[in-house]
Amino acid sequence: MSGLRLRAIAEFLMRRGFLVVFIIVFLFFSVVTRHFFELDNLLNILSAMAPLAIAAAGLALVVMSGRLDISIGSIAFLSCAIGALLMRANGLSPVLAALIVVGCGALLGAINAFIVVVLRVNSLIATLSTMIAYRGIALQLTDALLVQLPPDVRFIGNARIGPIPVDILLMFLVVILVHLLQSRTVFGRRIMAMGNDISVARRLGLPVDLTGFNTFVLSGVLASLGGILTTIQNGAVSPFLGSGWEFTALAAIVVGGISLLGGRGTIFFSVLPGVFIFEMIRNGLTNLSANPYSYRLVSGVVIFAAMYADALKSGQGLRSRILRSRT
């Protein structure tokens, strides 16, 4: 009886490994710090993660289709740099500037798509090169200097509807829309089919190239939306905008449960918890007044724990194999 119960617990932990790690970390910070488990602080976490979550949702679509887009940070930087420079030089209205930024994101995503889908270049190599090139162009345009937003636009960064910051509401809105797109539409099912086996999807007559093209364009659009959000939050476009997003977003969505091999995962329940846990660790360690050098270590340990749990769930972990051999 007790053996069966232990096995049931072990199987539960394997199936929900990330959730378990998530809850442990959350409870730990809630118990040992004074201000972590307060509404204002939880809203701070959600607000801080909003730009990355939106960009990660776009990346998740590409990953689900079995490809990678590591240029999202550079797309965010370049498109926002163009928008901010136009606002500064020509007094462009914020709304028009935002539309131009999103248009730039779509265009830059389309360039990625062209290289991957039409020129048949591996998506990692293609977006690695555009990641470098886009950032280079943006640095050239901005002279590697901070481009500050006009003072009358700055207030948007701290705007609220009731007690909830607008950036959090925007994040939920965008992520839910992308979730519905992935889970409830033909386009979403084609993405998953591509991720499961692109050659089979192609043989079945699915428009693989068009679907792949559109995922990169969407990824570019969402990266630029994330860029707009972080620009408004910070009140400026900095040369660091989006720097490292690609890897944090990738880690977050994989930790959240989206397979790097494609064809598995959901947007809402993978992207949001995945991004949340990274921001929660940073926030919790600050609440703990932890040694600054410990941040990377703790993040690394949590990623490892969540990934190992994911590997066990996928039947790739050593323990999983041992357990299976016993049954």
Place this chain on the structure above:
Amino acid sequence: MKRYISGAILGMVMAVGVQGAANAEDLKPLTVGFSLDTKESSLETAWVDFLKSEGESQGKTAGFKIEWVINVANADPARQAANIDDLITRGVDIIMARAFDSGAIGTSIKAAQNAGIPFVTFDRGSTSGKPTAHVGGDSYDQAKQTAEAFAAILKKAGIQGKCIELQGMLTDINAVNRSKAWNEVAKETGQYTTIVQVPTNWNPELFLSGLTNALNAHPEANCVFAASDFAFPSIQAALEKAGRWAPTGQPKHMWLATCDLLTAAVKPMEEGYIDVSTTWDAYLQAKEAVRVLIAVAKHEDPGCGPDGCLAKGRVVTPATVKTIPNLWSRDYSK
């Protein structure tokens, strides 16, 4: 009598004039090749201007007429190596370079020294070869000056500081030096304590989220030290979010000390939001560089420390920010 006096005055004027002309002709030409890694911002423009003006004044005093040959590598280490080869071929007297790649500049240092040309690294040192001298900024002293001035300001205001420290990238020696100096002064003066250290990796997004988190976790905090103010809009956004964005003299004012006083921080300091900063001083670095170049040209020991000849910053407060001379972040901002 008048004729004699007029003649004497005329004679004296002519003598001074001839002497002056002779002095100008006596100045020894000194050609300095300056290899810049990039020329993308107003900082490089300010450097070149300050180097030229200091070269003229210090050079004249030392008996040199300094001619500058400047080339730019456009952020390409291979281009920089080729540019320095050009300077060697041209036969300049001294080469000074701001390395794009500290690890790659060693090859150029060796090539110059093989050609008998002294090599001075500027701002960014070499990790791959020993130059004749290095000139840069003194990040430790910069934070020390800021911290000491800040402690004095707090003391005068009767405040015991409980500070949030926004650190830079922990692998950057400048960030490490600044944190060290800030906390040493805290111990020495006892005027403030660091209640939380927030790593930012020099990333403005982390300045914002880190300071927001810290303010939430430590509502008792009444001061902030930023290891650099290049990302000041993010600091401002965090303080606005926390309802602590108020100039000095107001009850909600957060006492603020920074390093660098870069472009983004000039206006907030003028308006009284930043209480003290120490400049990352393009002018003093250029001045020190010219002093070192002249010493090298004279085959004298420039008297550098183990880390090179490091220019100190200048303490700036809201009272002095508009008047302090040669402040590049104010005078060269776009």
